Amino acid sequence: MGNCCGTKITSSDSGSKSARRNGLSVSRSRVSSASSVPPTPRSEGEILQSANVRSFTFNELKTSTRNFRPDSVLGEGGFGSVFKGWIDENTFAPARPGTGMVIAVKKLNQEGFQGHREWLAEVNYLGQLSHPNLVKLVGYCLEDEQRLLVYEFMPRGSLENHLFRRSSHFQPLSWNLRMKVALGAAKGLAFLHSDKAKVIYRDFKTSNVLLDSNYNAKLSDFGLAKDGPTGDKSHVSTRVMGTYGYAAPEYLATGHLTAKSDVYSFGVVLLEMLSGRRALDKNRPAGEHNLVEWARPYLSNKRRIFRILDARLGGQYSLAGAQTAAALSLQCLSGDSKNRPTMDQVVAALQQLQDTTSNGQQRSSAPSSAHPIPIPIPSRRRRLSASPLSSHSSA
Secondary structure: OOEEEEEEOOOOOOOOEEEEEOOOOOOOOOOOOOOOOOOOOOOOOHHHOOOOOEEOOOHHEEEEEEEEHHHHEEEEEEEEEEEEEEEEEOOOOOOOOOOOOOEEEEOOOOOOOOHHHHHHHHHHOOOOOOOOOOOEEEEEEEEOOOOEEEEEEEEOOOOHHHOOOOOOOEEOOOOOHHHHHHHHHHHHHHHHOOOOOOEEEOOOOHEEEEEOOOOEEEEEOOOOOOOEOOOOOOOEOOOOOOOOOOOOHHHHHOOEOOHHHHHHHHHHHHHHHHHOOEOOOOOOOOOOOOOHHHHHHOOOOOOHHHOOOOOOOOOOOOOOHHHHHHHHHHHOOOOOHHHOOHHHHHHHHHHEEEEEEEEOOOOOOEEEEOOOOOOOOOOOOOOOOOOOOOOOOOO
């Protein structure tokens, strides 16, 4: 991602695949939001045949992006570049700029099997799953050595840009918008963890949360997603991959992946939204490079919460609301994965927070019996276990 918090974790020599996406939007109907992803591994042919998306030719995408012109670039990263393009809403044929449906075309670098595997994973999951909080995959291109993905265009870009970029194009998000985005992203993760999907996202971070024109959050980039455990299995054993600063400590230590790994990552992102700080930032003073480690003592003390809140928020929030959001983040960041809430519980807690905020009041009482979701502030602090992989700043 071009910043110190975007350093990728890989267990091989495969390159980074993250990028700063300025936007992926425009809807396309999908076959079913209730269909589950068939168990993998499946062959490439089975995945492409069952995907409910269009197969584009390379020339079609070349024309729609005006020959992948540099001024059409929306973002760049280790995987390649994302270009803005236009297609006809009905025929999906290339259209003149400014007409038809706006799309975002991800063009992968031709750099080996790892890139192809992540490309195929995106087709596998986004080609079959549909939800309001998942970015829509319009189609793909597989032609000779070319690997491309076509998404809906998200005009407001990534959450990362709105939180951390300082420019006239990205004004600081208000408290209400931050909570709206958090709720939308949580709903996306909750859907992935549901029995309908049973998917572990594995790379939840601010750059992968995209915003439409109304600041509705959608999860993007499913290249590292994995099928969740089946039967009586408690976890999936896999190579450690993801992004430093967001990966759960037990996953870094053991390679054991569970839905609670995503919950930890959500806690990091929620903390970034509360503080306006990156998960990892080597430009901060000593002792403040790692956001979770720096903020944990403040999160566990109601009277010191204000010390971690983004100064740009001013007085937009109530103290009770800030304490509730901070306590939820702390619970998601529990060193013991068993103590973390499920994403359904996170959604319910954020929904209640949004409801009470919209009513102009904050209730200090416990949640109603319909959503018995305690959000305790632990009395003792738990430090993250040391990662076997050392962090480093990216270029």
